Amino acid sequence: MLPEGHGLYPGHPDLRGSVRFFNLSTGAFVRVHLPLLDDHVILDSVDGLLLLHRDHDTAIRLLHPLTGDIAELPPLESLLPQMEPGDYSERRKRSRLMRVIASIAVSSTGAITVMLALDFLHRVAYATVGDQRWTLSTWKIKPMLKPVSFQGKLYALQFTSIQIRKMYIYQFNPPCPDAGEGQSHLPLPVKIAECPMDKSLYTLNFAECGSELLLVAYNDVSRSKLVVYRLADLVIGKIEPVTSIGDHTLFFNDRCLCVSLSANKGSKSLRSMSPNSIICLHSLPVDPGSVGLARLEQYDLGIKESCFALKQSLFGR
Numbered sequence: 051m052l053p054e055g056h057g058l059y060p061g062h063p064d065l066r067g068s069v070r071f072f073n074l075s076t077g078a079f080v081r082v083h084l085p086l087l088d089d090h091v092i093l094d095s096v097d098g099l100l101l102l103h104r105d106h107d108t109a110i111r112l113l114h115p116l117t118g119d120i121a122e123l124p125p126l127e128s129l130l131p132q133m134e135p136g137d138y139s140e141r142r143k144r145s146r147l148m149r150v151i152a153s154i155a156v157s158s159t160g161a162i163t164v165m166l167a168l169d170f171l172h173r174v175a176y177a178t179v180g181d182q183r184w185t186l187s188t189w190k191i192k193p194m195l196k197p198v199s200f201q202g203k204l205y206a207l208q209f210t211s212i213q214i215r216k217m218y219i220y221q222f223n224p225p226c227p228d229a230g231e232g233q234s235h236l237p238l239p240v241k242i243a244e245c246p247m248d249k250s251l252y253t254l255n256f257a258e259c260g261s262e263l264l265l266v267a268y269n270d271v272s273r274s275k276l277v278v279y280r281l282a283d284l285v286i287g288k289i290e291p292v293t294s295i296g297d298h299t300l301f302f303n304d305r306c307l308c309v310s311l312s313a314n315k316g317s318k319s320l321r322s323m324s325p326n327s328i329i330c331l332h333s334l335p336v337d338p339g340s341v342g343l344a345r346l347e348q349y350d351l352g353i354k355e356s357c358f359a360l361k362q363s364l365f366g367r
Contacts, residue, residue: 071115074309082115094152096199101152101164108144110177112154112164121162121179128183129175146170153199155224163224163234167197167204174204176225176236187236191220198256200263205256205281209247217250219243219265219284243284250277254330257306259298266302266328276328276349294351299323302330326351 067085072078090102090111102111103126110123126147133143151167163178172192177184195207204222221242225234250267254276257264263281268274277291297312311325323329332347 069115074307080116084113084115086111086113091148093148093150096152096154099154101150103148110164112162112179123164123179124177124181124183126184129186132184132186133171151197151199151204153202153204153222153224155202165204165222165224165236167194167206167222169194169197169206174222174236176234178225178234185236189238191239194220196253196255198258198263200256200258205263207253215247217245217247217253219245219281243281243287245279245284245289249289250279254302255304255306256281257300257302257308259295259300259308260310264292264295264300266300266306273332276330276351278328278351292351294326297325299325300328302328324348324350 067083067087068081069084069087071080071082073080086102089105091105092100093103093110094101098114098116100113100115102113103109104111108125108127110126112121112123113119127144129147130140130143138146147168149168149170151169153165153167155163155165157163161178161180163176166175166184168175168186171186172190172194173187175184175186191206191208193208195209197204197206199205202224206220206222208218208220210216210218218241220239222239223237225236227234248269250265250269251271252268252273254266254268257266257278265279265281265284267277267279269277278295279289280292283290283292297310299309299311301307301309309323311323328349328351329346330349332345
């Protein structure tokens, strides 16, 4: 799903319910009319499905944008009574509940379950289509950093103390039914990998690339050298960066987008992109007290350096 530029975000009144989608496999652009956006906002997009929040009652809906199929989930406000009392007002809590990373799992019987990573709560919520409310996990992972959805599960990072200096990777599995009770419970998080922090001094994010989940990070203080690790390697204790991601290009900001350039060969919109590269916003060194500079750069994994800036320097972005 793509914005239109000029401040025209998906759901903007001037778009009259139309949204543009980009097919990562073919490079085709498709414009779809989604009248639901008149009174819904998009919380997340998972495996081509849109997680929508209805404005007036906080109901959550899972929408297939091309077929129009909808799955109904409980109101998000059902989480409010389960949250710990704190200094936040109810309005602030509602606002923060809108910041989620979702995963979707379908059981052998066809039941659709959605998990929501709530990083500010350090917890996970879940609900199955037909439930009356969301259920918040009894456990916490604090801090819960860079949560991501991959193949029906959630993954997140946790950095340890300065003394231990390790990065842990946790896997959050979908809820499983309690034997004989007909209910379900959320399993405890599983620590599946750990890595010395000097191998990833500044972590950008996870990236789904083909059938793999990758972890991309800077391994130097100047943030000039990017490294890419396969999660499957880290799980078995192999801490060696990969040297190639094939014909793919990774786009990084708050989230990651992986595009196959061979599938999009000839696409005018991707003409300047190179395979086996990463495009991200790179912070530039500045004098103390001055406004920070940043620019979009393309990092070639083959030669292990930034090959060029894609745009002029950007201020405050």
